Amino acid sequence: MLPAIELTGVRTRLGGTLIHDGIDLAVWHGEVFGIAGPSGCGKSTLLKEMLMLQRPDAGRIRILGVDLMELDEGKAQALRRRCGVMFQGGALFTGLTVLENVALPLREHTTLSPREIEELSRIKIALADLPPDTVHKYPRELSGGLRKRAALARAIALDPELLFLDEPSAGLDPLAASALDELILGLKAALKLTIIVVTHDLDLLWHVTDRVAMLGERRVVGLGTMAELARSTHPGLWPYFHGPRGRAVWPGEN
């Protein structure tokens, strides 16, 4: 079976600096795949490239079997519909209620009736574990954790095959962050999603991901389960797992 996502030899130059110099990785259908690494190593840039928001200078990216280098705008639109995205901060429309935010992709990309759209939106809101009384609230009336859930409900509105999460736990307290971890695992199981998550959050990486690509030195310096990466002696991985914060979240060591 073809991978859900395949990157081969991706090279990216930004503002005269080489950010990626030969990134190779494959994401399998149905897995939660983490992308981690130090600040500035190009994680978000890689995400944008997979989402067709930015083009690499060289290399090949295949999403759901489609080669992004050979896409016209029509095919890109069709492919984007198969990808849900939750950007850092949620990026909800502040002037729209939760229900209207979740309904928006359905209004833009389907020919469903308003009643069907509302019903489907309510299903996604329930799947994201938002209390029913939040549907008519505006994002500013919600806690950070509930705003993330609303953003997640919107990201799954069109039943995507791939779900991209950019720093989902950023800004959340530890309890809200671990509740979100559970929700991500629940969505993966319920919707058979392939999930790509860019994060610094070691708890999330240990508890939610199946495999992780650790970026560094403009390449993938480690690829495997967190347990496999933790055993690696690669100098680019050692500080990540054996620094004080890294050590504190090793399962079974708390």
Ligand SMILES: Nc1ncnc2c1ncn2[C@@H]1O[C@H](COP(=O)(O)OP(=O)(O)OP(=O)(O)O)[C@@H](O)[C@H]1O
């Ligand atoms: N449009 C741009 N022009 C020039 N440099 C850029 C541009 N966008 C990002 N960069 C630089 O490219 C590098 C990679 O940025 P990117 O945001 O992908 O890193 P990151 O790993 O996601 O970082 P963080 O973990 O801090 O979010 C950084 O050094 C950043 O300053």
